[in-house]
Amino acid sequence: MKAIEIMNEEHKYILRMLQVIRKCCFKILNNEEIIYEDFYKIIDFIRNYADNHHHKKEEKILFIKMVEELGEPAKKAVNQGMLVEHDLGRLHVRELVAALEKVKAGEEEAKLDVIANAISYTHLLIRHIDKEDRVIYKFAERNLNDEVIKLIDDECENYEINNEEIKNKYISILEELEKRY
Template sequence: MNCIELMMDEHQNIKRMLEIIRKYCKRILDGENVHYEDFYKIIDFIRNYADRHHHGKEEQLLFTKMTDELGPTAEKLIKYGMNVEHDLGRLYVQELETAVKRVLDGDMDARLDVIANAISYTHLLNRHIDKEDNVVYKYAQNKLSKETMNRLEQECLAFEQKAKMDKIQDKYLALLSEFETR
């Protein structure tokens, strides 16, 4: 599996978490008992798997190569598109964390903020993943030089090996399975 295929595979794992988030929000909406502490595990997955691990590869490896080699078009796509969306996702997660804390502190009105930020994050990420899979990654594969793609593969492999040593993939894929079996 090459680096682009790996990132697309990670997108599928992220989408699995987006479905879990939606289910939690639906349970809140339906007035069911929700363990709000579970949102901290969800936030951990988002920050460490989706953002630090997955977006880390994009921002540190792929996107820098695209902006360096492909000029203004790639720079606009990355700087004003993908990176802005990554930052907006981080804002939603920060606000989600604040809202969860407020609920746990007894502010039941903050449930609305939990739903609003969680669902906004899921909508953003679903659209974002579609753009990356169908536009950004294809653009990179078609336009980056063979030498750059080879360098990307080597750097991606090193990134993944370090993550495997830190058991990032194992931890967060197990967390997904745990949530999906509830």
């Protein structure tokens, strides 16, 4: 499936950003100054690449077709697994933003919340990506018929064509942050 190949590739970029997040948190742990601009770039990447770009294709294209075509097993895996984890990731990001604002306002103890939410997000996403790559995507490839696979591939390809600049922007941000960390 071309769509799943694209999503697997996006996972690689997301995993690379998770390494940047860990390095940023380690600097905080070592009492180095927080570079807020970098954290806001990370948050922008998470919200607009990992979530709005990548998760949108899963949630609005792949997962919907899986539930429609494959019934209860897909419904459970998607609704009680993948979507719950997407929402939990969004919660960690909201809490990360709130913690950064508290630190900026002078609450030193909020650095704990910056680290806790950022690292919790990385742990969640590492396991989440592994489940999608090894279980969910494979389940879709094995069980969806060729007609549905073509439909998913076409929808994802159109989405990619219309959002090429988003992909390029966020890969560039990732590469910039990797050079710094």
